[in-house]
Amino acid sequence: MKDVVCFILAGGKGERLFPLTKSRPKPLLPYGGIFRLIDFPLSNCLNSGLHKVFIIGQYLSYHLLDYLNKYWVKENNIKYITPQQGGEIGCFKGTADAIYQNLKLIQEINPSYILILASDHIYRMDYRDFLMAHIEKEAELSIGVVEVPKEEAYRFGILETSLNGRVINFLEKPRYIMGKKRCLASMGIYIFNTDVLIKILYEDAHNLYSTHDFGKDIIPSMIKKYKVWTYNLDSYWRDVGTIDAYYEANMGLLREEPPFNLYDSSWPINTYLGQLPPSNVFSLTLNSLISPGCNIKGQVESSILGPGVFVEEGTRVSDSLLLEGVKIGKYCRIHRAIIDRGIEIENARKILGRPIFVVSEKKVEKKMPIFIREIRDKKLAKIG
């Protein structure tokens, strides 16, 4: 792995996850209470023995840098690049341009291979196996792939391969796929031979019609001219691109046999949590993940609570995600909701999400579905 430089693309806006990505970059979205999405590729890099890792940020980059500085950059010698540092024009036009603007850095280090990763996927992967397969096949580009049902094809780059696995066709986010029930989707992670990458990025940078994106421009243009192969990841992988996918990926952790094992110590997922006291659970709490620093007096069922969440007495929370520092007052009923970081829900509020209700900073006053003033007043009168 000494001959590999890794870039983690972390500058996307994650617009389909608004409002959760309005004030935080998508790579910082929490998962399973204490983890952030960026922890997954970073932990995979660390566990795979990769040490030349550069994270390329853009959107709300100061938040990302702040988080990375607390643990990842300090402890693991991981470097962070923003357009001002790497680029000439102050912003990256697309994913390929983000790498193009760092070509000088690549030329200085002069590795044989470049590993390009996304920052918003949940998975465990040994990149050493990915590299071995790339070298064995004498590929010039290898694309990490997973199988997905064809109904989900519109969210991904979809590949067609010959019998021996070489890529013969690639469509970025096709509207519809004919035939088969399942198809091969690009994970948006790539290994390039450095000389090929440099050549193709130069060509792309001078192409007026290009959007400078790996999925839309670079990969389709390479299929016919270069040796492009797939590497199939035969285990759990999720791109949490939408609110529904984000909610379902989290809730999957509460199944009796979760599809992703947070407790696998042979491939640890590292994170930064800060100093927090233990959680104090005074009441009935079932089938839930409770992060440190929580204080629970009400009833919590099938939910995930981030660090420092407070749930007051008389309140019932079910099938919900309460992110860091959320405070739920007395006699509330919360069901199928995502409540964003730091939101305080007043006493006797009812939030019933069908399918899922997101309470984020700006929405909280306007969009509370039912406000039961009389019940609240009666109950508060009783408790004095």
Ligand SMILES: Nc1ncnc2c1ncn2[C@@H]1O[C@H](COP(=O)(O)OP(=O)(O)O[C@H]2O[C@H](CO)[C@@H](O)[C@H](O)[C@H]2O)[C@@H](O)[C@H]1O
């Ligand atoms: N200007 C910029 N500067 C720096 N970083 C940026 C950036 N724009 C986006 N990024 C980052 O690059 C990664 C990929 O973002 P995209 O928006 O291109 O992914 P998308 O999911 O649409 O498709 C891609 O990923 C899916 C798998 O999720 C594949 O199937 C598909 O073929 C592929 O195009 C993300 O981590 C994002 O944060």
